[in-house]
Amino acid sequence: MTTNTILPQKIRRSWLLVPASQKERSVTAAKSNADVVLLDLVEFVSDRDKPSAREGIAETVRELREGGAEVFVQVDSELLYADLHACVCPELTGIVIAHLESIAQIQEADTLLSQLEDERGILSGALEIVASLETAQANQDAFQIATASPRISGLTLGRAELVMDLRPEPSGEIHLMQYLMQRLITVAGAVGVQPYGAWCREPDRGLLATPENTSNAAIRGRAVGFKGSFCVLENQVEPLNSGFTPGAQEVDEASQLLKQYQAAVTEGAASIRIADRIFDAGASLQAQATIDRASKIAVHDQAKADAQAGRPVPAP
Amino acid sequence: MAEEIGVHRSGLTMPVVTPRFVDNAWRRGCDFINLDLEDSVPQHMKGYARTLIKDAIANVTKGGAEAFTRINHDLVQADLEGIVWPGLSKVNYPKAEYPEEIEKLDRIISRLERERGIRPGTVEIGANIETSVGVANAYDIASASPRVKEFGGAGGYDMSRDLGVEMFVGFDQFVYGKGEVELAARALGLEPHTAPFTANTTGSVGDPDRAFREAEAARKCGFRVGGGLHPNVVEPQTRGFTPTQEEVAEAHQTLDQYRKLEVSGETWADIDGKIIDRYEAARARRLLEWSAACARRDQAKAEAVARVEAVGE
Numbered sequence: 001m002t003t004n005t006i007l008p009q010k011i012r013r014s015w016l017l018v019p020a021s022q023k024e025r026s027v028t029a030a031k032s033n034a035d036v037v038l039l040d041l042v043e044f045v046s047d048r049d050k051p052s053a054r055e056g057i058a059e060t061v062r063e064l065r066e067g068g069a070e071v072f073v074q075v076d077s078e079l080l081y082a083d084l085h086a087c088v089c090p091e092l093t094g095i096v097i098a099h100l101e102s103i104a105q106i107q108e109a110d111t112l113l114s115q116l117e118d119e120r121g122i123l124s125g126a127l128e129i130v131a132s133l134e135t136a137q138a139n140q141d142a143f144q145i146a147t148a149s150p151r152i153s154g155l156t157l158g159r160a161e162l163v164m165d166l167r168p169e170p171s172g173e174i175h176l177m178q179y180l181m182q183r184l185i186t187v188a189g190a191v192g193v194q195p196y197g198a199w200c201r202e203p204d205r206g207l208l209a210t211p212e213n214t215s216n217a218a219i220r221g222r223a224v225g226f227k228g229s230f231c232v233l234e235n236q237v238e239p240l241n242s243g244f245t246p247g248a249q250e251v252d253e254a255s256q257l258l259k260q261y262q263a264a265v266t267e268g269a270a271s272i273r274i275a276d277r278i279f280d281a282g283a284s285l286q287a288q289a290t291i292d293r294a295s296k297i298a299v300h301d302q303a304k305a306d307a308q309a310g311r312p313v314p315a316p
Numbered sequence: 317m318a319e320e321i322g323v324h325r326s327g328l329t330m331p332v333v334t335p336r337f338v339d340n341a342w343r344r345g346c347d348f349i350n351l352d353l354e355d356s357v358p359q360h361m362k363g364y365a366r367t368l369i370k371d372a373i374a375n376v377t378k379g380g381a382e383a384f385t386r387i388n389h390d391l392v393q394a395d396l397e398g399i400v401w402p403g404l405s406k407v408n409y410p411k412a413e414y415p416e417e418i419e420k421l422d423r424i425i426s427r428l429e430r431e432r433g434i435r436p437g438t439v440e441i442g443a444n445i446e447t448s449v450g451v452a453n454a455y456d457i458a459s460a461s462p463r464v465k466e467f468g469g470a471g472g473y474d475m476s477r478d479l480g481v482e483m484f485v486g487f488d489q490f491v492y493g494k495g496e497v498e499l500a501a502r503a504l505g506l507e508p509h510t511a512p513f514t515a516n517t518t519g520s521v522g523d524p525d526r527a528f529r530e531a532e533a534a535r536k537c538g539f540r541v542g543g544g545l546h547p548n549v550v551e552p553q554t555r556g557f558t559p560t561q562e563e564v565a566e567a568h569q570t571l572d573q574y575r576k577l578e579v580s581g582e583t584w585a586d587i588d589g590k591i592i593d594r595y596e597a598a599r600a601r602r603l604l605e606w607s608a609a610c611a612r613r614d615q616a617k618a619e620a621v622a623r624v625e626a627v628g629e
Contacts, residue, residue, distance in 0.1 A: 019583075044583045136502030140455060162595035164502060165602075167537050169512035170529075175537040179495025205591060 068307025218243020468509025531556025
């Protein structure tokens with residue numbers, strides 16, 4: 001078993017899916033301010049268009065990377081050889097494997113990525129895998145899948161609600177999704193990778209939602225532990241970025257509480273009472289995490305802005 | 317030919333020792349009758365109850381319903397000897413907790429099928445999850461025998477008692493257990509037999525409106541299996557689990573639109589606010605198959621009832 005503990009928790013709040021068959025979309029995607037552009041070879045590319053979509057995809061990856069976003073390619077779990085040979089290049093951050101069915105597919109992808117890294121002058125082990133657990137079997141095997149390769153840096157349910165045909169209950173919640181979300185987030189936490197997704201409700205459908213509903217889904221998603229989510233339309237990018245960022249008021253409150261707590265600790269107290277809240281060691285770690293996350297996001301956003309403006313990006 | 321889709325939209329569980337229930341069962345219009353040897357049969361009548369099953373199977377199926385029997389968790393051997401007769405479609409096994417239990421059921425049923433001239437593999441096993449141990453072993457239980465075709469549970473009185481949770485509350489107290497069971501069913505390609513949450517704070521078993529709302533909500537989430545305790549809920553469940561004419565028409569339209577989409581090379585389209593893509597096409601195809609299976613079932617039941625009535629005259 002491999003547990004991923006060294007991977008830095010990168011800021012990946014918004015993943016904009018762009019069909020690799022539509023080159024013109026990648027130009028606008030570069031300006032969308034998405035943290036990640038996800039060039040898609042699966043969901044929005046018909047079988048007929050796949051060969052032409054693969055041609056030149058590495059070039060598109062390079063162009064997008066210059067714009068400041070990280071670039072992933074969404075590949076088909078059954079077409080790994082062709083998809084990976086087409087897209088692997090030094091500017092690629094990793095792949096999302098859609099419709100994942102088995103641990104063997106993760107192992108196949110890992111082996112192919114290792115070979116391509118060797119052939120194409122990429123640091124060994126650099127390319128990441130995000131596993132998209134969209135089928136019941138993949139969710140059943142989530143833990144084994146998440147530990148099948150040290151490259152795995154994230155888990156998502158992808159379009160599980162469509163693949164598994166899960167529809168709204170009378171409450172507006174999508175059937176089974178609360179269970180599947182919490183299961184995925186727990187597995188991701190146990191393995192040390194990032195869970196990606198949002199808490200959608202009727203009438204949101206398959207990564208499509210109005211900007212307002214996207215924002216609500218992102219806020220709920222962050223509240224249950226997701227770190228970022230996927231979208232199809234450019235007007236969903238900002239709602240995802242802001243929904244997955246701690247609000248200014250939240251950060252301010254965390255700082256205030258932490259200051260009071262630290263003062264009390266130096267006086268010998270283990271916890272303090274503020275209004276009707278008990279603030280103790282656990283609560284202080286939580287507040288610190290919120291502050292850290294917000295400052296990492298600020299640094300990330302500045303670097304992205306610099307890259308978009310063509311300013312030199314300092315080495316990490 | 318593909319295997320016929322099981323149609324179990326409505327059914328009544330009844331004590332096999334109560335003649336007025338059993339004698340009227342064929343008139344109820346159910347897809348199945350679940351003859352109970354378990355909780356509705358008093359302890360001193362367990363042995364007698366078993367002897368009634370063979371005749372009761374013939375009695376309750378004459379209107380076209382399938383016959384199931386619910387056995388006792390702790391009386392497997394004796395119960396199975398008494399109930400596995402031609403005409404029985406399924407053995408419901410309550411409080412399933414370990415895969416070995418299902419394997420044992422499978423062995424005994426396989427022998428009885430051979431001894432009694434029943435086509436091998438006819439009798440299904442309903443492995444019902446009603447305890448925490450059962451939830452923890454859900455996947456292994458569901459995969460313990462190919463006779464398990466529908467799989468569910470993780471709710472109801474026994475589960476409530478086992479977990480120490482209240483039964484009639486206004487929220488879903490079984491999210492985790494039901495999720496485990498449903499995920500196992502789906503991963504194994506079985507028909508999930510749980511349900512989306514609809515609050516029932518009164519504990520009503522005979523409210524037809526409620527039964528319809530529940531069945532309709534379940535159908536819209538993709539569920540197909542019903543069943544209850546009161547004759548009032550049979551028709552609402554059958555109706556609630558059957559696709560409406562509007563849904564059938566819409567499914568045909570979706571498939572037409574999807575065929576056009578395929579020709580265009582696009583992967584999705586927004587047509588009057590409705591998304592058309594391969595997922596909607598797959599859903600539409602399933603709905604049409606299910607609708608046709610329901611119609612065949614209704615036809616078979618109507619013919620069976622007509623035959624009984626013709627003989628009676």
